[in-house]
Amino acid sequence: MKIPAAKTKNAADLPDKPVWAVVGPEDMTRHQVVEAITARFLDPSFADFDLDTVDASALDANRLLGAWRTLPLGSPRRVVIARNLEDAQAGEIGKLAEGIKQGSQKGCLILDSASETGREMNALVKAADAAGVVVNCQSPKPDDARVFLTETATAKGVKYEAAAAAELVRRIGPDLWMLSTETEKLANHVWPETVIRKADVERLSPASPEDRIFAMIDAVCEGRQGAADSMLRDVFLAGDDIRGTAHRTLAVLARHFRLLWQARVLRDSGFTFRNPVDIPADAADLMLDSPNLPDVLKRQTFLAGKYRSQSERFSIARLARAFEVLAETDLALKGRAASVGDPQADMEMCLWRLGALARTAKRPGG
Numbered sequence: 001m002k003i004p005a006a007k008t009k010n011a012a013d014l015p016d017k018p019v020w021a022v023v024g025p026e027d028m029t030r031h032q033v034v035e036a037i038t039a040r041f042l043d044p045s046f047a048d049f050d051l052d053t054v055d056a057s058a059l060d061a062n063r064l065l066g067a068w069r070t071l072p073l074g075s076p077r078r079v080v081i082a083r084n085l086e087d088a089q090a091g092e093i094g095k096l097a098e099g100i101k102q103g104s105q106k107g108c109l110i111l112d113s114a115s116e117t118g119r120e121m122n123a124l125v126k127a128a129d130a131a132g133v134v135v136n137c138q139s140p141k142p143d144d145a146r147v148f149l150t151e152t153a154t155a156k157g158v159k160y161e162a163a164a165a166a167e168l169v170r171r172i173g174p175d176l177w178m179l180s181t182e183t184e185k186l187a188n189h190v191w192p193e194t195v196i197r198k199a200d201v202e203r204l205s206p207a208s209p210e211d212r213i214f215a216m217i218d219a220v221c222e223g224r225q226g227a228a229d230s231m232l233r234d235v236f237l238a239g240d241d242i243r244g245t246a247h248r249t250l251a252v253l254a255r256h257f258r259l260l261w262q263a264r265v266l267r268d269s270g271f272t273f274r275n276p277v278d279i280p281a282d283a284a285d286l287m288l289d290s291p292n293l294p295d296v297l298k299r300q301t302f303l304a305g306k307y308r309s310q311s312e313r314f315s316i317a318r319l320a321r322a323f324e325v326l327a328e329t330d331l332a333l334k335g336r337a338a339s340v341g342d343p344q345a346d347m348e349m350c351l352w353r354l355g356a357l358a359r360t361a362k363r364p365g366g
Helices: 027-041 044-050 060-066 092-100 121-131 142-154 160-172 177-189 200-205 209-221 227-239 240-269 293-299 301-313 316-333 344-359
Strands: 002-004 017-024 053-054 080-083 107-115 131-136
Touching: 017 121, 017 200, 027 080, 027 107, 027 177, 044 053, 053 060, 060 080, 060 107, 092 121, 107 121, 121 131, 142 160, 142 177, 160 177, 160 200, 177 200, 177 209, 200 301, 209 240, 209 301, 209 344, 227 240, 227 344, 240 293, 240 301, 240 316, 240 344, 293 301, 316 344
Parallel strands: 002 131, 017 107, 017 131, 053 080, 080 107
Antiparallel strands: none
């Protein structure tokens, strides 16, 4: 039996089932669902006797199943919670899946996992589906996150401007814990006012990983090497995986230089960047399909000044050298060329070499 997370808000309406699998990447939603299920079956007066919580790092399937089959002292069901199952050993998860099939008369087993990938986890979720209920807690879509922001802000006695809510979701992403924390911080900041504006979000909320990378790229292309190096370190500190962060950063960097190459071609053809649709005829056919600079400028006209000024520093020859640096860094990250140390060191060297091209230009245009 599968039900959406939204259907679990009222604990009294939850079906009387012995097994609940609460799975999905949205931590706050999983936490709320587990709390609702616990409230449905546990008498708070007997919480010391009828509640067991086990983390996956110490998971013993046989002991967990034994607790699940133990009769409650005073609650409708004995609640046993297995948290963070995505980190459990595969063998223990397999034992748990087999044990669920044998059932429990008065137990409520709550399986909490951020992921259901892998053969053993798939089998466990399938067993839970057959014996009880599976609640899927997927990350909310941007529109859902904005609705959550509105509800959270109302509960705190404030409200978001539409642009402020959109900007916060863009910066934070659909992480409900973070959105809730940021709303509380912003509400305290604007007090005694009751409206959170976009400027408040821009001043207090952390920039998105993409914003950090874009700011770093601008520093490189403007010859501000110290700032670029510092921003790159921040990018890696904010990332979860050093290799993934390096590849993602390089991809955004390469995209920027493809746009910058188009800007230089347009500049050399007499384009003034004042009107994005006024592309010289002899340059239009040289534009890339993706990313396409004229399309970018039509959507974000405020970027015209940046591409105009940065293209002054890079001649076509310098841009050709920049692409060589990017290609060599890509090969190093993939293990197909010599590395200077690790993925972060490779990216630091890449930025230094690109920055040198920007800094050594004798005059605008190279």
